[in-house]
Amino acid sequence: MGYLLALDQGTSSSRSIVFDPQGNVVAQAQQELLQIYPRPGWVEHDPMEIWRGQLATAREALQRAGLKAGDIAALGITNQRETTVLWNRRTGLPVHHAIVWQDRRGEPLCAQLREQGHAPLIQSRTGLVIDSYFSATKIRWLLDHVPGAREQAQRGELAFGTIDSWLLWQLTEGALHATDVTNASRTMLFDVHRNEWDADLLALLDIPASLMPRVLPSSADYGKSRPSLLGAPVLIGGVAGDQQSALFGQACFTAGMAKNTYGTGCFLLMHTGDQAIASRNNLITTIASQAPEASRGSLPRAGEGWGGGGHMERATLPSNAYALEGSVFVGGAVVQWLRDGLHAIEASGEVQALAQSVPDAGGVMMVPAFTGLGAPYWKPDARGTITGITRGTTVAHIARAALESIAYQSAALLQAMSRDAVAAGGAPVSELRVDGGACVNDLLMQFQADLLGIPVVRPACVETTALGAAWLAGLAAGVYRGTDELAGLWRAERRFQPTLPAERAAELMGRWERAVRQATAG
Ligand SMILES: Nc1ncnc2c1ncn2[C@@H]1O[C@H](COP(=O)(O)OP(=O)(O)O)[C@@H](O)[C@H]1O
Numbered sequence: 086m087g088y089l090l091a092l093d094q095g096t097s098s099s100r101s102i103v104f105d106p107q108g109n110v111v112a113q114a115q116q117e118l119l120q121i122y123p124r125p126g127w128v129e130h131d132p133m134e135i136w137r138g139q140l141a142t143a144r145e146a147l148q149r150a151g152l153k154a155g156d157i158a159a160l161g162i163t164n165q166r167e168t169t170v171l172w173n174r175r176t177g178l179p180v181h182h183a184i185v186w187q188d189r190r191g192e193p194l195c196a197q198l199r200e201q202g203h204a205p206l207i208q209s210r211t212g213l214v215i216d217s218y219f220s221a222t223k224i225r226w227l228l229d230h231v232p233g234a235r236e237q238a239q240r241g242e243l244a245f246g247t248i249d250s251w252l253l254w255q256l257t258e259g260a261l262h263a264t265d266v267t268n269a270s271r272t273m274l275f276d277v278h279r280n281e282w283d284a285d286l287l288a289l290l291d292i293p294a295s296l297m298p299r300v301l302p303s304s305a306d307y308g309k310s311r312p313s314l315l316g317a318p319v320l321i322g323g324v325a326g327d328q329q330s331a332l333f334g335q336a337c338f339t340a341g342m343a344k345n346t347y348g349t350g351c352f353l354l355m356h357t358g359d360q361a362i363a364s365r366n367n368l369i370t371t372i373a374s375q376a377p378e379a380s381r382g383s384l385p386r387a388g389e390g391w392g393g394g395g396h397m398e399r400a401t402l403p404s405n406a407y408a409l410e411g412s413v414f415v416g417g418a419v420v421q422w423l424r425d426g427l428h429a430i431e432a433s434g435e436v437q438a439l440a441q442s443v444p445d446a447g448g449v450m451m452v453p454a455f456t457g458l459g460a461p462y463w464k465p466d467a468r469g470t471i472t473g474i475t476r477g478t479t480v481a482h483i484a485r486a487a488l489e490s491i492a493y494q495s496a497a498l499l500q501a502m503s504r505d506a507v508a509a510g511g512a513p514v515s516e517l518r519v520d521g522g523a524c525v526n527d528l529l530m531q532f533q534a535d536l537l538g539i540p541v542v543r544p545a546c547v548e549t550t551a552l553g554a555a556w557l558a559g560l561a562a563g564v565y566r567g568t569d570e571l572a573g574l575w576r577a578e579r580r581f582q583p584t585l586p587a588e589r590a591a592e593l594m595g596r597w598e599r600a601v602r603q604a605t606a607g
């Protein structure tokens with residue numbers, strides 16, 4: 086008993102991991118997910134494939150762990166965020182493929198909203214900048230383009246959900262249409278201060294309120310999975326978007342704690358406590374996972390404590406926790422480019438040896454703006470540059486500059502966050518916790534610490550996304566007493582201490598900013 090099952094539904098695959106109560110991985114299973122590209126800029130997933138794949142990996146992980154559903158205290162869901170599904174409440178069938186977060190088809194509507202001057206309203210209510218990344222314009226596209234969808238929605242026959250809602254619906258065989266606050270905060274329709282769907286924004290986007298799921302804290306009693314699915318009913322105790330789940334799994338529970346996930350892109354989140362900081366540096370304000378503390382008494386339940394309009398009764402809720410978020414579009418992807426585009430290496434793991442074969446980048450600076458630059462620059466038209474090349478430049482210098490570019494972009498983001506935090510009366514970030522596929526690269530992590538002038542800390546368990554969901558579920562099931570206990574379970578594997586003098590780091594960041602200006606000029 087006391088084992089926890091995390092369902093981690095990501096963009097490229099569905100995974101399930103069984104953890105023991107100490108947070109060790111007992112077993113896992115994974116299935117790739119088909120990416121559907123109907124047109125340039127459009128990305129879709131098949132919601133039924135998502136569900137079947139997720140269920141299959143959950144069963145497989147249990148089997149590999151040699152456990153039965155009855156040994157699992159609770160399961161937690163964590164998911165690719167913003168990705169949008171509309172389905173029929175009666176048949177349970179999706180009306181269309183899921184529109185994935187990367188999909189840009191909502192851009193014309195976003196441009197219209199910007200032109201009409203709605204950005205300040207949307208930022209103040211949702212904490213977000215207007216972008217087709219978020220769910221709102223994806224829902225609107227489906228209502229406008231799927232034959233009959235708007236009429237069915239008006240009759241209350243359709244349900245909207247991000248992937249967590251879709252999995253909850255399937256796990257409960259239609260008994261529960263719900264989401265958690267972190268996922269709700271990525272729709273561009275949720276008031277992150279009042280914790281409810283925003284009637285003004287729903288009206289502005291012409292989206293019927295009847296589509297929207299109920300919103301619960303990230304750690305709550307979501308009911309039980311249907312017995313036939315895993316062999317016995319399992320309590321669903323945790324739900325969080327994957328980046329917020331990773332923040333939780335890194336035990337970043339208080340203001341000023343931050344994590345960076347180095348995957349294809351990088352996602353940096355800084356906890357800001359109960360303060361929703363409005364960024365002056367184009368960062369996003371988002372809700373961090375809410376967890377009940379032991380002293381709070383009984384947990385909110387899916388079946389009770391609800392306002393009729395699908396909003397939470399604040400009396401039953403833990404107070405909100407917030408984070409600032411920024412993302413780097415090209416992170417580990419620059420290593421893939423070295424491999425597949427330049428053929429400089431055969432496997433990603435070779436990049437460290439190649440980069441280490443030279444003492445530094447030899448004055449070479451790479452800005453990998455392959456698809457524009459994200460926060461804090463927001464330059465969609467920027468394109469990649471490599472500058473500072475001399476007759477002595479080798480492929481090793483290019484590889485080193487490519488790795489360093491991941492750290493430069495992340496440092497620019499973290500410094501912007503620290504400026505926002507300080508302007509709001511808080512403290513700058515004092516240590517960065519890291520995870521994701523590229524955090525295994527010691528050279529990159531050391532350079533990151535050098536640029537930032539703060540320790541970069543890699544945890545013993547780098548499966549932080551899944552661990553966060555497992556911990557949220559474990560709190561709901563009473564496996565843990567509170568976040569203090571979880572903070573005690575979190576272990577560092579290695580701390581990278583900064584070794585560069587602050588002036589040298591500032592000089593390097595100055596060179597980086599000059600290179601960015603070159604990449605964005607003209
Ligand atoms: N040793 C390494 N050094 C730097 N980058 C690496 C290394 N190994 C893998 N990567 C990069 O990490 C990324 C994969 O990380 P992962 O967390 O699995 O990404 P995602 O979740 O976005 O699919 C790839 O872009 C890959 O190039």
Ligand SMILES: O=P(O)(O)OC[C@H](O)CO
Pocket residue numbers: 094095096097164165166167186326327328348
């Ligand atoms: O599934 P991932 O790791 O690519 O994460 C996707 C993010 O949640 C998108 O916002």
